[in-house]
Amino acid sequence: MRQNIYEFIQTNEDMRNYLRVQPAWYKRLMRNPHEVDVFETEAKYYFEKSIPHRVSKFSESVQVASMMLHMFQAMNAPGE
Incomplete structure (x- = not known):
């Protein structure tokens, strides 16, 4: 080699x-x-x-963070 x-x-x-x-x-x-x-x-x-794998991992991380944010907002919302 x-x-x-x-x-x-x-x-x-x-x-x-x-x-x-x-x-x-x-x-x-x-x-x-x-x-x-x-x-x-x-x-x-x-x-x-590879770049496609990194983009998909980043996208998944953003989705998880978004879901956590929505859950946090739902927990702190006044009783409906």
């Missing part, structure tokens, strides 16, 4: 763990080192750290 790719994987814990889970990438990166971008993208999707 090329030294620069090896160093990239060693410095990023998620990439190391993904390589352990998907060992076929060892061979693939040795034969096609230019596919390191594809490897990184797949690892991000695997660990749910």
Whole structure:
């Protein structure tokens, strides 16, 4: 494996763990080192750290906060 790719994987814990889970990438990166971008993208999707995953997590957090706010307002509302 090329030294620069090896160093990239060693410095990023998620990439190391993904390589352990998907060992076929060892061979693939040795034969096609230019596919390191594809490897990184797949690892991000695997660990749910891609932009769509982050947006959905943020959206869920906002929904939970909104629900909590409505519950708090309902509890403090005068008896109806």
